[in-house]
Amino acid sequence: MPKILVTGGAGYIGSITAHLLLRRGHEVVVIDDLSRGHRENVPAERLHVARLQDTGAVTELLAGVDAVVHFAAFIAVGESTREPEMYFSNNVGGSLSLFEAMARAGVHRLVFSSTAAVYGDPERVPIPETARIAPVSPYGESKAMVEKVLGELDRYRGLRSVALRYFNACGAEPEAGLGEAHDPETHLIPLLFRAAMTGEPIQVFGDDYPTPDGTCTRDYIHVGDLAEAHIAALEHLMAGGGSGAFNVGTGKGQTVMEVLRAVEEVTGKPVPYRVTGRREGDPTELVADSSKLRKTMKWEPRRSDIHEIIRDAWAYYALKFN
Ligand code: UDP
Numbered sequence: 001m002p003k004i005l006v007t008g009g010a011g012y013i014g015s016i017t018a019h020l021l022l023r024r025g026h027e028v029v030v031i032d033d034l035s036r037g038h039r040e041n042v043p044a045e046r047l048h049v050a051r052l053q054d055t056g057a058v059t060e061l062l063a064g065v066d067a068v069v070h071f072a073a074f075i076a077v078g079e080s081t082r083e084p085e086m087y088f089s090n091n092v093g094g095s096l097s098l099f100e101a102m103a104r105a106g107v108h109r110l111v112f113s114s115t116a117a118v119y120g121d122p123e124r125v126p127i128p129e130t131a132r133i134a135p136v137s138p139y140g141e142s143k144a145m146v147e148k149v150l151g152e153l154d155r156y157r158g159l160r161s162v163a164l165r166y167f168n169a170c171g172a173e174p175e176a177g178l179g180e181a182h183d184p185e186t187h188l189i190p191l192l193f194r195a196a197m198t199g200e201p202i203q204v205f206g207d208d209y210p211t212p213d214g215t216c217t218r219d220y221i222h223v224g225d226l227a228e229a230h231i232a233a234l235e236h237l238m239a240g241g242g243s244g245a246f247n248v249g250t251g252k253g254q255t256v257m258e259v260l261r262a263v264e265e266v267t268g269k270p271v272p273y274r275v276t277g278r279r280e281g282d283p284t285e286l287v288a289d290s291s292k293l294r295k296t297m298k299w300e301p302r303r304s305d306i307h308e309i310i311r312d313a314w315a316y317y318a319l320k321f322n
Helices: 012-023 055-061 077-082 084-105 138-157 188-198 223-238 256-267 291-297 306-321
Strands: 003-007 027-032 047-049 067-070 109-115 160-166 168-170 202-205 220-222 244-248 273-276
Touching (some): 003 012, 055 084, 067 223, 084 109, 109 138, 188 202, 188 306
């Protein structure tokens, strides 16, 4: 079985992917600086606490590694507009250090966490990978920059990489005790749970968008389906597959109000809300055309029905926050 280095493996999507890799019998090494990740998300003997900029530590960890799955990054769009230098330094700088160490260690396969945010406000949906790359936040820009670098490294270093452009990651693996626990939390589903539990209304960011109920549309993808996409990408690379960027989404959109109603159904609790102004930088509609991933890697979302997503996320929330 191949040996895989997972960067950012103590975070939300990273820990769930590392868990799946372990279950499938891979040898897994995790590097995480714990600036945002959680120590308890990784078996202690697998976790190495270090920054990617610590080239010595990373080079050592790369010994005997067949491929890297690179999650380590800051992910909050709003924060990135307030702290752009920090986002470029961490997301781009950290990646460059990792790629240098990989070149030195002779590791030439990489799966990279990218994002639908590279498309900014898209011209049409569903969005194919060939759509214009035009991020509207430093976060999205940092991911687009790393994708650009990967293009060059493919050409000049023979580094084969798959960039997975995630749409809205959500859901959890409650049996493994793994799920979404950001601080501060900015994501819709955990905030809907919080509103249901505390009675404190959630803010719905705008109801005057050109969608059926006026609220924004997003493509919500179960983190378990996302983790499977990483496994498929690794298999593609191990089989000698070439580099590319792939959307990971369901191809179906849900509005904020549809998700709110689904949370009410699953939890059996009313979710109080207040409509406020639009959030800066929120595109009206983000829906993936993920036919490239489906065709190339035989990947299919299996757990991304919105009710199933919310059931898993709710089970994790109850475990963690009650
Ligand atoms: N949203 C909202 N209120 C909140 C948080 C999010 O109305 O408190 C909306 C947001 O405008 C977007 C959707 O929920 O349309 C998903 O937002 P989230 O921050 O979860 O993910 P993003 O789409 O920004 O990656």
